[in-house]
Amino acid sequence: MPELPEVETTRRGIATVMTGQTLRRLVVHEPRMRWPIPEGLSVLVDGQVVRRCDRRGKYLLLHFDHGCLIVHLGMSGSLRRAPLDEDKRKHDHVEWRFDDARFLLHDPRRFGAVLWHDASAGPIEQHPLLAGLGVEPLGPDFTADHLYQHLRGKQQAIKPALLAGNIVVGVGNIYACESLFRARIHPATPAGRIALVRIQRLHAAIQATLQDALTSGGSTLRDYVNASGQPGAYFEIHAAVYDRAGQPCRVCATPIKRIVQGQRATYYCPTCQKR
Template sequence: MPGRILRRLIVHEARLRWPIPAELPDRVGGAEVLACGRRGKYLLIRFAQGTQIVHLGMSGSLRRVPMDEPLRKHDHVEWLFDEARFLLHDPRRFGAVLWHPAEAGPLEAHPLLAGLGIEPFDPAFTPGHLHAGLRGRRQSIKQLLLGGRIVVGVGNIYASESLFLAGIDPRLPGERLSRPRSARLHAAILQTLGQALESGGSTLRDYVNAQGAPGAYFTLHAAVYERAGQPCPRCAAPIRRIVQGQRATYFCPGCQKR
């Protein structure tokens, strides 16, 4: 998209998680895309007059398709360029296409972005940064990772896997992580996310990439996630499943210490 003129933004269904602003097609039609970026799970399409904030929800996808490809059910928004066409497909309508006008101030101040933690591959995300963020936090370490206030991108699968790799019980209060254990968890997060990226990510089974093709699933390589009752790959103890904050957590009671 960057450097191309968006000829038309076509909204077929505006009732997503939040209604798509009715004036948005007129605001961006005929405008050049200056840059594309990402913050947490939000995709950012920047124009001179503002930024589109796009979220894929639980099972949405943004894919590039041939110019003459027929719309599928649940294709709700189109970005039309001279030689490119992108479709937002969102069966559950949990996604979003929002607008942050330039006159509203810095994009980082938008309510959806302002509270997000640091990106995991940002050089500023260090063991010390993680340890400082956990200081005084009585919530479980698993919930703190999912909250996205300290670091973004560590979703439910990655949190369980990272904690297993670091040998930390997911129920442990964040404030009880020492500096050495914080360093182990920091390294485990980077290793887990790196492996997931190499294998195409992990998400719901209907995940597709930008070309509409399914990815390889990190879940196939998971050590504990969705393996309740199976032997731990380290000590052979049965993997346990508990629920934390309405999300399933998998861990080894033998290897992961409180």
Template sequence: MPELPEVETTRRGIATVIQGKNVRQFLVHEPRLRWPVPASLPQCLVDQTVLDCTRRGKYLLLHFEKGVQIIHLGMSGSLRRVALEEERRKHDHAEWIFDEARFLLHDPRRFGAILWHAHQDGPLENHPLLRTLGIEPFDPLFTPAYLFRHLQGRRMAIKQALLGGKIVVGVGNIYASESLFLAGIHPELPAGEVSLHRCEKLHAAILSTLQAALDSGGSTLRDYVNASGEPGAYFAIHANVYERVDKACPRCQQPIKRIVQGQRATYYCSRCQRR
């Protein structure tokens, strides 16, 4: 699914176009997404100005005077800019129309979401989808000490702790495998057994891995397209271990192994990432 780098790349692409602009029309062609699109939302957004475009975890947040539109791209969704007269494609379920720009939400599996949080409902961070999210990885408060402190006492595997998103957001399946490889940590090691020294390595690996993905424009999906409708550079071409089972480890030449954790594939080097 689109992870933090894809969502952040999309946010950057649309923010420069829509921030400060008025929504002329918000059209919903298929309201049956992961949760039903609120029926009142199209009327609510008419002539409303986009005050800001931010992101929290994998959620895009469009800020308006009356509230915040919460957008999730689902398993394989995208939000792309198209010409004002361009025909919709199959699975284009919603569109935002401005004076000189038009964006379409494409979501073949309909696992995405378009929701609304009115300011009168309280602080945005208390929304049920956002309140349990961990810290942002590029937040200055996310430090090796923070990571170490929040791993203490956890018996689950370190990879599962990273994927959970309650300690730090954005470390999806690909990025978790890559970060653990760079840090030399076995993916099945209990999270509470990761030392402070190894947390320092893991912290650095998480930041460098996510930054590399951001630099490539978002890349966890082969069919991912950015806000301009252009395909992302698939991250596997940069990967050390992900989807490289039986290929040589770039460090020691040992064949890369694959296991399944929580129904997700994990790739690692048994020599470089010993228990």
């Protein structure tokens, strides 16, 4: 699944082109996504100016004067820039056409979304998909104390607690595994039993892991491409534990283990990461 660095990399790519430009036409080739694309959506946005391109968690937010398009890439989707004369590919479901640019939402599994939030309904932050999200992991509100206070008393294991998204948003499966390895914390450790000093280490590890991924353009997932249609490169080279079950730990040479937590694969080093 495209995670926060991949979505942020996409946002940066589309923002340099879309911002301040008139959307000439929104074309919905396939409305049957995770939630049906609203009928008449193109009537709302055709001929309107994209004022800015934001991100909240894994949602892309395309702002217009009278509302906002909420775009989610789903499990294996991408939003890429395509030549104006390129034929539409199979699984290209939504198309944004500008004077000199064209973007296509490619989503083989159709788990993504394109929804409309009208300005008359209040701030976009109040939309049901966004209202319950935690703080941004690279924003000023995400501090070690915030993480510690919200984990106190939780019997839930630390990794699914990070994935829940109500404390800190966008720390998905890959980056949770990598951050816990950097912090030397076992993924099954009860979240509320982790001492403040270890939470401080985890906080720093989350930010460093996400920043490293952003610097390199996101992780290399089988289906992921950025806004220019290029794959990311970070975890192809640098993954410490993710998807490395049975391979030697890069620190101590102990074989990396794989377990399942909440139906998600977890990778860790049994020597380096302690409960």
